[in-house]
Amino acid sequence: MITLTLKNSKCSYTAILLSFSILIIPVITLKANVNVKEEGDKLIINNNIMSFVINLRTGEYSGQSSDGNVVLFNKAAFTVGYNRWKEPEAEYSWEESSVDDELGKGICVSVYKKPAEGYKPVQILLIRLYDNQSYAVLGWGVQNNFDYPLRIKHADLLLEGELYVGQQMNSPQVLRGGAGSESNYVEDTDKIEALNSVLLTYKDGNQRRSIVAGGLKYKEFIRTIEIAEKKGRGSNNPEYHGKAYLTLAMDDPYGKLVNSGEKYISEDTYFIDFTTRHPFESLERLGNVMAMVNNAKPNFYDFPTLCGWAISTHAYGEGRDLNHSAGMIEQVDIASEKGFLKYSPIAVRVEPDYYCYNNYGNTEQGWWDDEHFARFGHLRSPYETFKKFCKGVIEKGGIPFTYFQVSLPSNDFALAHPEWMLNNDISGIHITHAHHHPIIRYDYTDPDFQEYMRTVWRRMKDDGLKGVKFDYPETAWNINGGFEDSSYTTTSAYRKVFVLCREGLGEEAFIHERNLGESDAPRTDATVGIIDLQRVTGDGSHFTTEMITRIGLRWFKNRNCFLYYPDSKTMLEIQTKEPISTKLRRAILSGHSLIAGRLELATSFSSMNEEIIHDISRIYPAVKSRKAPRPVDMFTGKKHPEVYLYKVTPTWLNALFFNTDTVKSEVSAPLSGNMVVTGSLGLDPENEYHIFEFWNQEYYGKVTGNDIISAYLDPSEVCVYSIRQKAEHPQIISTNRHIMQGLVELENVNWEPASGILGGTAILTGGDEMRITIAANGYVPGK
Structure with missing residues (x-):
């Protein structure tokens, strides 16, 4: 004292x-209850903050202020399957049920759309409105009354709802909810097409209004949000030209199989808030609710991480042969000798990244065992087993990490287990390819392969592994299926990669998704609640403002839903290997500690002087707060x-x-x-x-x-x-x-x-x- x-x-x-100091959050309690009433052709759902009005004759609906004086979107439709053909006449009915979940108490209204003819199933729109909440949750489903199965790839929960009805719109701005390496900026427009989420904020005369919509619960579909001129219903009518319309869609390229006679209610939902005027508050509410429903509690990286691969390269690090068990353990010793471990442990990551270009495509991937890690030089004496590596790191005060390539199987592994590959097919094994465009891929829906992966992860956990980087996750985004279990969608099969890891390594493990959007794979929030960390840039140990902007403009889901970080950073000039300037070093450390959620280094502790170590020590312990x-x-x-x-x-x-x-x-x-x-x-x-x-x-x-x-x-x-x-x-x-x-x-x-x-x-x-x-x-x- x-x-x-x-x-x-x-x-x-x-x-x-x-x-x-203690953060004090004021809690405001409002008196509000959800009321549902039918008036003629109209069904009205209201909680004294916001309301939805549904036309039970046409199925169109609007979102309004609770008193109905302000219409935020109007005449939106709901449909399953792309709306390219003329919609048949439909009969609409509804039912209500009570809701009592993690978001509170409220009412769920299910609206059933039964086509009079054609091939579309009964389509179900769910609107969940809660007491005292300024947002709603939109869900959906189908009832397949046909005598054959259907595969559902697309659903428009809110199709072309007209914006700015009766308003004097000016000064619009939008922000996409970026993920992975996607760029995201505030744009001075009201037209946007985005994945994950969208903010639209504008002036109605002199009053600010904001609409925030985005993915909430994730399981089998991704989200596509669009504000644009009409593309579907009535697009040829000049009356609609030049206006803005909001569309909220669910998408999956392979789709969800719904069997004959099955009623499918999707767990995938949307958040929509059109009553909160303050855009910061509305976005932060989306992030917090998204974290809550997905049980997202990303583990904090309360330590710097040394990347063995980056340090070993000349282009990004020092060109030193350190990407192996003995080299990384030596770095823990040096960090201790230089006094850094007084402030924080360090994580060291060995990356077993032998690629397919040599040895006829035979690598470590798929085997993931001591024999193969040692054969390709990543386990070395006296730490020639993974258990010895992890034990040595932990005993010296470090944290052992490693690296997996998501779906780049070694050719000899694919040959040994063809039944674990997509379509059970290895007929393309002879085809040469870029490493990140594999011809043969694992089938993460195959029950036997799933059990194999659980065994691998449990063994790794028993060895002492604490964290893993998943490289090339795009290779698990398989748009044409080929799954052993046909109930999976592309999205749910992709998520399964990380679910299996989490099951095997446990809740305390650090799981890192490097989604760069390669091979046209989308960069999404679909792994929320499973992984801890997303990387936001491609390879590069330099520092740019863009790196911080990508993370900074995702602040509303940073630390509560995901942690974000750019790639490994060097504390040395690449050409001269002399220390970078003090100002640049402190900018990197400030950005990584306050804005990003993890500092990864392409510089060894061998090369750090006292000033570098001092400055790095100023950002640890990390702030363990769920806000950014x-x-x-x-x-x-x-x-x-x-x-x-x-x-x-x-x-x-x-x-x-x-x-x-x-x-x-x-x-x-x-x-x-x-x-x-x-x-x-x-x-x-x-x-x-x-x-x-x-x-x-x-x-x-x-x-x-x-x-x-x-x-x-x-x-x-x-x-x-x-x-x-x-x-x-x-x-x-x-x-x-x-x-x-x-x-x-x-x-x-x-x-x-x-x-x-x-x-x-x-x-x-x-x-x-x-x-x-x-x-x-x-x-x-x-x-």
């Missing part, structure tokens, strides 16, 4: 200390946000300022004002605030809530500010130990007015000087 006694006077003071910083200036016309805000408490913010320009530039943000319009930090204009910058350990000053924070930064330079509302007594405003400046390294900080003591507990690291900065706020230190 460190205490400091102060007496009343005009003075400022700097001392040694550290601190922790908001890119508050994302709507102000910048392609790359430059100001990210993390709200610790209502009176304490941490902010990252990042120059995304190619020249020295001013990065600024108002402390108060409309966040969407001005990119402000959302503080109270009537209060005063202390501001302190972490990396330079500089007091920015005391400012009012009406002021603007500005920093002139070099390209890719960052500042990390702690911004705390001025108290009426001495208060901690920063530390030099951790980039979060008190959140992680201090506990139980408290001011006792009677005794004049500012006390707390600092979590110290042996041999590391800890310094804390205190604003005395009119007091002077006593003895």
